[in-house]
Amino acid sequence: MTLPLKQALTHEARALGFDCAGVTDPDAIAEVARHFRAFIDEGAHGDMDWLAASPERRMDPRVLWPGVRSVIMLGVNYGPDENPLDILQHRTSGAISVYAQGDDYHDVIKKRLKALARWLAAQSGSEVKVFVDTAAVMEKPLAQAAGLGWQGKHTNLVSREFGSWLFLGAIFTAADLPRDAPETDHCGSCRACLDICPTAAFPAPYRLDARRCISYLTIENKGPIPHQFRKAIGNHIYGCDDCLAACPWNKFAQQGREIKLAARDALRAPPLAELARLDDAAFRSLFTKSPVKRIGRDRFIRNVLTAIGNADDAALADEARRLLDDESPLVRGAAVWALSQLMAPDEFAALASDAIGAETNESVRAEWQLSQADVASSS
Known part of the structure; x- marks a missing residue:
């Protein structure tokens, strides 16, 4: 051609x-x-x-x-239109990846x-x-x-x-079009994207272990967030932009011009307390046309509860306590961990002793026991 x-x-x-x-x-x-x-x-x-x-x-x-x-x-x-890393300082709000806003x-x-x-x-x-x-x-x-x-x-x-x-x-x-020259690597000695990763998901430059990646853990992972990563997740509730945002080449970046891809105000820094109250209908309504909707309400609330546990705000304990009665074992288990981070050790121990015997789901019961042991060992 x-x-x-x-x-x-x-x-x-x-x-x-x-x-x-x-x-x-x-x-x-x-x-x-x-x-x-x-x-x-x-x-x-x-x-x-x-x-x-x-x-x-x-x-x-x-x-x-x-x-x-x-x-x-x-x-x-x-x-x-703003630095995606800024939201990470506002622990009572949820951080949603830029692409999903x-x-x-x-x-x-x-x-x-x-x-x-x-x-x-x-x-x-x-x-x-x-x-x-x-x-x-x-x-x-x-x-x-x-x-x-x-x-x-x-x-x-x-x-x-x-x-x-x-x-x-x-x-x-099937047309034979003229080729463009490939782009060359301009990373040099920079390690900004590797060093900022909260979960050390890069075993080496140019290598990713998805099993440690916050985007994988909050989106693709269908079960509980592994204990070893929960604190590191911070207030990320859907995906993660840390390694992207840290790149020095972003100084040349431009704001996107497609209105449909622009961030909705409701998804820029949504309060965790409000998100924790979403039932399935409200979740679907809030995330209409959004990629967030594909993970479903239960996995999303799991992420929200993990962020609540990291918020260092005891006022959010009421939201986690309410979700101990949620129909989803995934949500109940996440609520247990959040409470273990927010409640006084003796208060959580008393709550756990009552809940362990009443819980019918084996995985949630195990979550109670593990969280109880973690609280006891740290107190």
């Missing part, structure tokens, strides 16, 4: 609301496949079984679609990708396929190969123009 088509593609992408676009070869990430295989073999993906399913489809775009000749990577800037980016970007793909198919006469974080596509390595940015030491994409804040989407096409 000719260069004018490539130029027209870039122009059309920007007209549709994409902030950057690049083209790479389907076999451009062959070396990355080795690192992905090691990530899976180490079990660092945790319970995200879909990552381990058919890994060859992720490691080679041609396995996913044999007809692909060019991979078009596109980015939408969602840069925040607006509408679900999957819905916003997929419509644009489909529109651009239709345009390209009409212009080139070639078949196209669209992907946005829901298929076996290694978007970040492909984005680096297409020149959109580079994978930093925190394994996320960093852009010299947009910092850490790019949503990615991909279009595979």
